[in-house]
Amino acid sequence: MRRYSRNMEKALWAWLTICPALMAQGEEQPVFPIGSWHGKLDAGIAKLQLVVNIEGAVGALKATLDSPDQGAAGIAIDDITFENGVLKFAIARLRASYKGTFDAEQDLFVGVFTQGQPMSLDLARSSGAIEPPKRPQIPRGPLPYDVEEVFYSHDPKADTNESFRVARQSDQTSGRVRLAATLTMPRSEGPHPAVVLISGSGPQDRDESLMGHKPFLVIADSLTRSGIAVLRFDDRGTAMSTGDHGTATSHDFARDAHAGLLYLKTRQEIDSSKIGLMGHSEGGLIAPIVAAHTKDVAFIVMLAGPGVDGEQVICLQSRVIGKAMGVSDDVIDSGEKTNRAIFAAMRECASFEEARPKVRAELEAAYEDLSVDEKKQVGSKRQFVESKEASLASPWMRSFLQYDPAPTLAKVMCPVLALNGSLDLQVVPSQNIPPIKQALRNNPDAQVIELKGLNHLFQNAETGRIDEYVQIEETFDPKALRLICDWIAKRFL
Numbered sequence: 001m002r003r004y005s006r007n008m009e010k011a012l013w014a015w016l017t018i019c020p021a022l023m024a025q026g027e028e029q030p031v032f033p034i035g036s037w038h039g040k041l042d043a044g045i046a047k048l049q050l051v052v053n054i055e056g057a058v059g060a061l062k063a064t065l066d067s068p069d070q071g072a073a074g075i076a077i078d079d080i081t082f083e084n085g086v087l088k089f090a091i092a093r094l095r096a097s098y099k100g101t102f103d104a105e106q107d108l109f110v111g112v113f114t115q116g117q118p119m120s121l122d123l124a125r126s127s128g129a130i131e132p133p134k135r136p137q138i139p140r141g142p143l144p145y146d147v148e149e150v151f152y153s154h155d156p157k158a159d160t161n162e163s164f165r166v167a168r169q170s171d172q173t174s175g176r177v178r179l180a181a182t183l184t185m186p187r188s189e190g191p192h193p194a195v196v197l198i199s200g201s202g203p204q205d206r207d208e209s210l211m212g213h214k215p216f217l218v219i220a221d222s223l224t225r226s227g228i229a230v231l232r233f234d235d236r237g238t239a240m241s242t243g244d245h246g247t248a249t250s251h252d253f254a255r256d257a258h259a260g261l262l263y264l265k266t267r268q269e270i271d272s273s274k275i276g277l278m279g280h281s282e283g284g285l286i287a288p289i290v291a292a293h294t295k296d297v298a299f300i301v302m303l304a305g306p307g308v309d310g311e312q313v314i315c316l317q318s319r320v321i322g323k324a325m326g327v328s329d330d331v332i333d334s335g336e337k338t339n340r341a342i343f344a345a346m347r348e349c350a351s352f353e354e355a356r357p358k359v360r361a362e363l364e365a366a367y368e369d370l371s372v373d374e375k376k377q378v379g380s381k382r383q384f385v386e387s388k389e390a391s392l393a394s395p396w397m398r399s400f401l402q403y404d405p406a407p408t409l410a411k412v413m414c415p416v417l418a419l420n421g422s423l424d425l426q427v428v429p430s431q432n433i434p435p436i437k438q439a440l441r442n443n444p445d446a447q448v449i450e451l452k453g454l455n456h457l458f459q460n461a462e463t464g465r466i467d468e469y470v471q472i473e474e475t476f477d478p479k480a481l482r483l484i485c486d487w488i489a490k491r492f493l
Contacts, residue, residue, distance in 0.1 A: 033061070033082050036126035037109070042119055042377070047467065048211070051130055052077070052123065063089065068132040069211050069470045087111070087123075117387035118379035133212045137475045139221040146185045150231075153178045154259035179256060180240035181233035182206055184224040185269055193274035193492040194229035195301070196260040198253070200281030201396075203238040203245045208280065211470035215280065215457060218475045219484075226485040227493055229270055231260050249399035250282060254289040261296050274298050274492045276414075278484075279305060281427065281456070284418070285405050292411040299491065301484060302418040304427045304456050307409070307435035310400035311343045313427060320425045324465045338366045342392065343401055352393045363388050409439040416446040417487050419480065421454030423464030447487070451480055 033054050040047040051066040063077040080089040085102040087109050100111025100123060108124040155176045186192055197216050199208045207214035220230040236243030236256055243256075257277060265272040276299035279287035284305015291297040306313050315336055322332040341362045349355035363385045370378065378384045391397060418436050420429040429450050440446035455461040458480050459472045 033087060037123040038126040038130060039108075039121050039123040041113060041121050048470070049130060050121070051126055054080070065091075066130075068130045070209065072209075112379065114379075114383075114387075118377075118383055120377055133470060134473045135212055135214070135475055136473055137218045138214060139217065143221075145187055145224045148183045148185065150181050150183050150263070151178060152181070152259060152263040154255065154262075177236050177243040177256065177259075178241065179233045179236065179243075179259060180206070181231055181260065181263075182220070183229065183231050183264075183267075184220050185229045186224055186227045188227060190269040191271040192227065192229045192269060193276070193298075193488065194231065194264050194270045195223060195276050195278050195488070196257055196264065197230060197232040198257045198277060198279035198283030198286050199235060200283055200304075204235050205239045206232040206234045208232075210457070213457065213469070213475045215476055219278070219481065222476075222481040223485055223488070226489060228485070228488055229264075231264055233260055247395055249396050250286055250403065251289060251399065253282075254286045257283075257286055258290045258294065258296070261290070265296070271492075276300055276488070276492075279303065281305070282400075284427075285403075288405060288409045288412050291414055292408045297414055299415040299417075299488065300412065301488075302416065302436075303458065304420055304424055305418060305432075305436070306405055306427050307432035307439065308406070309402060309404045310397075311402075312431065314343075314401070315339055316428050316431050317426050320428055321466065324425055324463055334369060335366075338362050346392070346398060346401065352398065356389070356393075359389060359392060360385055406435050406439040409436065410442070412440070413443055414445075415491055416440055416443055417484065418446070418448040419458070419483070420448075420450050421456060421458055421461075421464070422450050422452045423454060423461050424456045425464045425466070426456040445491075449483075451477070454480065 034056070036051055036053045038049065038051045041050055048070070049068045051068065052063055053066065054061060054063045056062045061080045061082060063080050064073075065075040065077055066073040067075070075091075078090050078092050081087070087100045087102070088098065090097045094115060096113065096115035098111055098113045098121065100109030100121070102108075103110050106124075108122050110122050111120075112118045113121040153176050197206075197208075197219065199216065206216060208216040216232045220232055223230050233256070234241040235245055235253070236248060237245035257279075261275050261277065264270045264275050275296065277287040277290060277297055278301040279285070280303040284302035287297075287300040287302060287305070291300050318335060318339065319332055322335070342359050345355045345358035345362070346352065349358075352359075364381060367375070367378075367381045367384045378387075418433075418440070420427065420433055422429055433448060433450055437448045440448065451458070453460055454477055455464040455468070456466075457469055458476050459469065459474050460477055461468055461472060
């Protein structure tokens, strides 16, 4: 579940990096950095291609970043400087920075990209354009349905649904949230059934863009061609939506999903009695929160949703991903021991500030156990500890670790389709499918299915490893798409 390993997740979304370049400022200086540079961001679980394009003059450099693996290009870079062979830059909106020193022998910058945690990034001269990975399922026009950009707002503090308000546990936000979305609508005569798509963890755009894939765009295309309207939205504080993503919890995100459903009820083209929710990863946890506390939800589809609390998900996730990457059992066991100790301290204390001394002690001890090479990868002890603390201290993490989705799921009585891939290393099916089935045992219309050979993104995969996502051209298994469309159509078309 993408946010389940939040540091890992941040690394996957961090790929935004900038490139250096060179130019002589005397005999010993490298060439001034005009041109394109490329490198692979070492995020541990994956290596992501980045290209930095630099232009300008001394004291007035300008640069943009391309991420071919993500299908992103022309991302603006802030505050780029090049002095005494050292390239520095920052991307303010990502809270990211880079520092690289030119190595004349290798003709590249050796550096570290930091976003939450330090990651190795060396930048070499680019010999030409890097082709983005092929994504054959991305829909191309002309499309046989209507596409509309929409906006809708809600005030997280003003809630007329008392049951839903209490269920949220806490609201870390303040003020009105304005969500930006895309509504795709069949051209056949309505009113139509509809689905609100809910993304996985981390700040996601409406397409749930990841490594050049756009799963929600592909899902929306398939559903709308089948006669089902789809609303997909940018997470709060992401892309064109307002609000603060960093202070929100899963329960706050549930409010955003519910707001989308309420918006659809205002559209005469939509059958207000046939609006459902489809959530991927953390979204599969959020959909039942909404469905259990309002009668507005006609059905839910859970894609790789968890059935146990976040602590269990993270610990097993870390273990199976480590195994798949060839990490030794001793290292895996040591990491789990540290995680368990940190999570116990957070459970026992009323706030993270109270738990901080115990958490810091565990992290400092973990740093001392790292090899010399590993310490070079993660930076200084201070950098290591502070980056880990930052993710652990978030309201989302504290809520996620403690939240058990099973009791809420047991309250859901609308139709439910829960799908998990057998090669999912982030929400492991053997851990999560049994409690989901148990929670839904009294639901008269619930199906829980494990799909063979699919990973966390529902791609046909060989290993399920995260670094495999970008290598697979397929975005979402066509058979799984047909299963979802047919399941909804059978009940609501």
